[in-house]
Amino acid sequence: MSEIRFEGVERRFHRPGGNFLALENICFEVAEREFVALVGPSGCGKTTLLRMAAGLDFPTGGRVLVGNREVRGPGPDRAVVFQQFALFPWKTIRQNIGFGLKCKGTPLTQRREIIEHYVTLMGLQGHGDAYPHQLSGGMQQRVAIARSYALEPDVLLMDEPFGALDAQTRVLMQEELVRLARDNPRTVLFITHSVDEAVYLADRVIVMTPRPGRISAIIDIGLVRRTERWIDCEHIEEVMAQKSFVHLRSRIWRLLRGLESSGETVGRAMETGVG
Amino acid sequence: MAALNGPTPAVRAGTLLEAWVLPAFGIVTFLMLWAGCTAAGLAPARLLPGPGAAAAEFIDLTHTPYSGAVLQVHLLASLMKFSLGYGLAVLTGVPLGLMMGRYRIVEWAIAPLYESIRFIPPIAWVPFSILWLGTGFLAPTLVIFSGAFSPCVLNAYRGVHTADRAVLEAAQTLGAGRWATMTEVLLPAALPDIVAGLRVAAGFAWQSLIGAELIVGSTGLGYLIIQGESNLSSTVVVAGMITIGLTGAAIDFAMLRAERFVRRNWGQ
Numbered sequence: 001m002s003e004i005r006f007e008g009v010e011r012r013f014h015r016p017g018g019n020f021l022a023l024e025n026i027c028f029e030v031a032e033r034e035f036v037a038l039v040g041p042s043g044c045g046k047t048t049l050l051r052m053a054a055g056l057d058f059p060t061g062g063r064v065l066v067g068n069r070e071v072r073g074p075g076p077d078r079a080v081v082f083q084q085f086a087l088f089p090w091k092t093i094r095q096n097i098g099f100g101l102k103c104k105g106t107p108l109t110q111r112r113e114i115i116e117h118y119v120t121l122m123g124l125q126g127h128g129d130a131y132p133h134q135l136s137g138g139m140q141q142r143v144a145i146a147r148s149y150a151l152e153p154d155v156l157l158m159d160e161p162f163g164a165l166d167a168q169t170r171v172l173m174q175e176e177l178v179r180l181a182r183d184n185p186r187t188v189l190f191i192t193h194s195v196d197e198a199v200y201l202a203d204r205v206i207v208m209t210p211r212p213g214r215i216s217a218i219i220d221i222g223l224v225r226r227t228e229r230w231i232d233c234e235h236i237e238e239v240m241a242q243k244s245f246v247h248l249r250s251r252i253w254r255l256l257r258g259l260e261s262s263g264e265t266v267g268r269a270m271e272t273g274v275g
Numbered sequence: 276m277a278a279l280n281g282p283t284p285a286v287r288a289g290t291l292l293e294a295w296v297l298p299a300f301g302i303v304t305f306l307m308l309w310a311g312c313t314a315a316g317l318a319p320a321r322l323l324p325g326p327g328a329a330a331a332e333f334i335d336l337t338h339t340p341y342s343g344a345v346l347q348v349h350l351l352a353s354l355m356k357f358s359l360g361y362g363l364a365v366l367t368g369v370p371l372g373l374m375m376g377r378y379r380i381v382e383w384a385i386a387p388l389y390e391s392i393r394f395i396p397p398i399a400w401v402p403f404s405i406l407w408l409g410t411g412f413l414a415p416t417l418v419i420f421s422g423a424f425s426p427c428v429l430n431a432y433r434g435v436h437t438a439d440r441a442v443l444e445a446a447q448t449l450g451a452g453r454w455a456t457m458t459e460v461l462l463p464a465a466l467p468d469i470v471a472g473l474r475v476a477a478g479f480a481w482q483s484l485i486g487a488e489l490i491v492g493s494t495g496l497g498y499l500i501i502q503g504e505s506n507l508s509s510t511v512v513v514a515g516m517i518t519i520g521l522t523g524a525a526i527d528f529a530m531l532r533a534e535r536f537v538r539r540n541w542g543q
């Protein structure tokens with residue numbers, strides 16, 4: 001029971017010059033063990049949505065439910081990878097990764113094992129006893145990812161988790177995430193600026209528009225992925241070369257540019273857009 | 276660390292000048308003015324002893340007991356009162372400040388009371404400390420406590436408020452309970468501020484200790500000075516003052532090192 005549901009969510013912020021409507025009428029669901037990616041221009045409210053699922057922010061209208069229960073606060077069943085990492089500067093990399101396990105009361109020997117597993121998985125060998133400020137931005141981001149993976153939560157909320165990584169590491173992390181999702185699927189809400197990343201990783205991609213933040217389209221990728229058997233491809237570049245991938249990607253790009261406003265109005269939007 | 280290994284020659288010359296030459300120049304000039312004033316007879320030796328006489332008295336005090344003890348024992352007595360009062364202030368003030376920063380209820384309940392009490396100077400506690408604790412070891416300790424308590428509370432409180440909210444939120448999403456949030460997140464997050472506060476508090480405590488010993492006490496550096504005064508021995512007063520100043524500077528230096536250590540390890 002770990003599905004995430006947004007029911008008519010609205011979020012207003014108080015600002016000196018009056019109210020600011022950041023999100024309006026957001027309705028969607030991330031089904032149990034589904035991977036949903038959110039894309040949209042900067043400031044359209046992606047982080048705000050994710051924070052509401054995490055229990056760090058609350059809607060001013062509508063409801064946010066996780067596992068059929070209204071979200072009342074943060075908890076270790078929903079791990080968050082923050083856009084700004086939010087590592088503990090006074091803890092070593094190992095202590096950062098192990099913090100959630102320690103809070104959960106995992107015995108020390110077992111905790112050590114799990115920590116070592118994720119240190120290796122994230123390519124952080126030799127840095128386990130360093131402090132976050134001694135690592136590069138990309139390495140810090142991997143620590144943040146490891147810290148949330150280590151808890152093996154039902155729900156993963158990831159806010160541009162690969163944003164600070166170089167191209168090669170980013171691809172490695174994406175492939176790793178696909179492997180994790182295949183071996184042990186979780187409910188994932190994933191924010192990204194990269195359309196390629198969204199199409200490669202997600203079962204569904206939600207495209208948002210700003211001012212106020214609204215959902216403009218929801219695109220199903222899972223069906224295409226299964227029928228075109230992307231899973232048989234070992235590397236991301238093979239998937240990206242598939243016709244079906246290219247097609248989906250350009251469709252999302254058009255949506256982001258505003259040429260296509262939603263599924264049923266495609267024809268009309270295309271006409272006016274081209275004309 | 277690596278950055279400190281290869282300073283350019285220009286930087287090295289600058290720091291050498293700043294670290295040694297200029298301070299030495301300042302001290303030598305001061306001593307010369309001081310010696311000049313007394314040598315020229317501007318002030319009689321009874322009112323202002325020269326540096327030579329003060330130094331001689333200083334050395335003399337280290338092996339000849341004055342007012343019941345040699346200088347080191349007086350210093351030790353002062354330091355013990357300092358440690359006790361200061362330690363108590365840190366152990367109670369810092370947790371209180373953290374609680375005030377973390378829980379609104381505590382803040383609302385305590386802040387107005389605290390805001391008025393903290394403007395009472397430590398010395399104003401002397402009458403009550405004598406009434407409650409007599410004229411022995413403990414009375415000055417209470418005075419030090421009241422001097423050190425305020426900066427401890429204030430800086431811990433401030434530290435929590437300036438702490439990165441994102442880190443606190445991360446801890447909550449990782450399932451940190453109240454205790455873990457306090458000890459593993461808020462305390463370390465506030466530590467740079469707390470240590471800065473501890474340094475201020477140490478200075479306050481040391482000053483208020485001497486003030487208290489001037490009024491009440493049978494040992495300690497403040498007591499030594501007062502005895503010197505009543506025996507009309509100005510050299511004892513000056514030697515005592517120098518010891519107080521140097522010890523205060525040493526305490527502050529140690530606290531400064533601690534502060535730098537924390538800031539460096541916190542990546543600031």
Ligand SMILES: Nc1ncnc2c1ncn2[C@@H]1O[C@H](COP(=O)(O)OP(=O)(O)OP(=O)(O)O)[C@@H](O)[C@H]1O
Pocket residue numbers: 013014020022041042043044045046047048049083
């Ligand atoms: N605490 C707040 N107070 C006032 N306005 C806020 C607050 N948090 C977010 N906003 C506003 O809400 C809008 C959405 O912010 P949000 O951080 O969710 O955007 P985002 O889609 O994550 O952007 P980005 O891609 O740049 O991270 C922005 O216009 C922002 O200014």
Ligand SMILES: [Mg+2]
Pocket residue numbers: 046047048083159
């Ligand atoms: Mg964001």
